[in-house]
Amino acid sequence: MKNEEKIIYRAAMILVDGQFVRDAALLVSGGRIERVLREKIAAHRFNTGSRVVDLGSVALIPGQINVHSHAFQRSLRGKTEYREGGQADDFWTWRVAMYELANRVEPDEMEIIARLAFWEMARAGITHVGEFHYLHHRPDGTAYGEPNEMALRVAKAAREVGIRMTLLPVAYHTGDIGKAAGSEQRRFISPDVETYLERVAALEEEFSTDELVDVGVAPHSIRAVSREWMEAIGAWAQKRSMPVHIHVCEQRREVESSQKAYGVPPIEALHDWGVLKDFWTLIHGTHLSKREVDILAEVGPTIGACPTTERNLGDGFLPASDLVSRAIPIALGSDSHTVIDPFEEMRLVEYHERLRREERNVLVGVDPGGRRQSADVLWPMGTTHGARSLQSAGGEIRDGGPADFVVLDLEHPSLVGATEQSLLSDVVLSMSAGAVRDVIVAGEAIIVERHHDKELEITGEYRELMARYGS
Ligand SMILES: [Zn+2]
Structure with a gap:
């Protein structure tokens, strides 16, 4: 049931059109922002019949959009941070540990882990997640009685937390280009592309009237999906106006396999x-x-960077300057969930370039839009570029937009003293995600004063599961 009550949220500052404005308010009803009320007087005029909520010394920002998540990997946190004596450790050794986990998670456990991951996201100011979901089948590779069982559990977890989700069921077929999948990958595999698309269609139907869950497609990578599958999936998604997400160029080995098989790197293929x-x-x-990079600039897809995961896995640096200088949109994801902090993802895009180039404010230096502040270039990555990637109307606070917003505590130690001129830089480059006080999704407050009403159950069940899983 949608909340049809009219509520006016008053705040010390609200981010509108990239600027913080003072003493503004939002008129919210039916899950949408009906009006942004910029003047106190205007707010009074709209008062009739509305409940006024004075949020105090806070700033309102649009909810953050996390375009890339594998929720189950949240339970791998802290468990792969060591090296076996004398052995190499890289993405591929990490993947062995990740596959071990992937092969033990049962549906009930999937729900418990996903709920914890989505709750942590909500606490950090994320209101919309793109879930790149590939744990489809039983550990022995046979389909569950309901073939979408695991996907439905992930969606249920998102519903319980109240976060918006674009479910991206993954197509997975080969172990590497032209190679059969291994036994450790059998939970991910679809027998043929028609079966895969039928299962996506069933999910689309299931959530057709659900305002919080959307469905897209995700061919896993050029390693796992052949040209024929890629063509079938791409055409099918285009007909339905669905987003398509794919892993690409994360590791040099993938680029080399593509070169060897197709004579060109993955994006070129x-x-x-x-x-x-x-x-x-x-x-x-x-x-x-x-x-x-030329192809990206010409065709215009979004890049979904995941800097906290890429640094954890030792993937390499995102070539952010090359992308920003060509106006190629970058969105952000927390991917393996080593850290869930959308502001940290944002700032790393700039900070990695500073470390590489031994300069400051690098991205504004190459920005064709001529923006002056680093925060102005980084902010869209967690918001409007994420909305573009997931085909959502969110990412900004505006008249008629979805009421997905975050309340920041201006008294938090990391924000004290911020002015309307400095606040965007404070948020993007310095704020702790602990400054997130309340989170509203589709007009419903899912985090209030840093608490979720199901958090004892969410954390309790997760703690028990982790004790069972052991180290
Ligand atoms: Zn990923």
């Missing part, structure tokens, strides 16, 4: 096949050739 379109999101985009 996707482009040559005619499947790459502007409604695609390419997750990572870490190792890009000059030609691939």
Whole structure:
């Protein structure tokens, strides 16, 4: 049931059109922002019949959009941070540990882990997540009685937390280009592309009237999905105006496999096949050739960078300057959930470039839009670019937009003294996610004074599960 009550939220500052304005208010009803009320007087005029909530010394910002999550990987946190004596450790050794986990998670456990991950996201100011979901089948590879069982559990977890979700069921077929999948990948595999698309269609139908859950498609990567599958999935998604997400160029080994099999790196291959379109999101985009950057600038897909995961896995640096200088939109994801902090993702895009180039304010230096502050370039990555990637109307506070917003505590130690001129830089470059006080999704307050009404159950069940899983 949608909340049809009219509520006026008053705040010390509200971020509208990229600027913080003082003493403004939002008129919210039916899950949407009916009006942004910029003047106190205007707020009085709209008072009749509305409940006024004075939030105090706070700032309102749009909810953060996390375009790339594998919720189950939240339970791997803290468990792969060591090296076996004398052995190499990299993305591929991490993947062995990740597969071990992937092969033990049962449906009830999936729900418990996903709920914890989504709760942590909500606490950090994320209101919308793109869930790149590939744990489809039983550990032995056979389908559950309900083939979408695991996806439905993930969606149920999102509903319980109240976060908005774009479910991206993953197509997975080969272990590497032209190679059969291994036994450790059998939970992910679809027997043929028609079966995969039928299952996505069933999910689309299931959530057709659900305002909080949308469905897209996700061919896993060029390693796991052949050209024929890619063409079928791309065409099918285009007909339905669905987002398409794919892992691309995260690791040099993937680029080398593509070179060997197709004579070109992954993005070039996707482009040559005619499947790459502007409604695609390419997750990572870490190792890009000059030609691939040209293709991105020409075709216009979104890059879904995941800097906290990429630094944890030792993937390499996002070539952010090359992307920003060509106006290629970058969105952000927390991916493996080593850290869930959308502001940290944002600032790393700039900070990695500062470390690489031994300069400051690097991205504004190459920004074709001529913006002056680093925060102005970074902010859209967690908001409007994320909305573009997930085809959502969110990402900004505006008349008629979804009422997905975050209340920041201006008395939090990391924000004290911020002015309307400095606050965006404070938020993007210095704020602790602990300054997030309340979170509203579709007009419903899911986090109030840093608490969720189901959090004891969410954390209790997760703690028990982790004790059972052991180290
Ligand atoms: Zn991923």
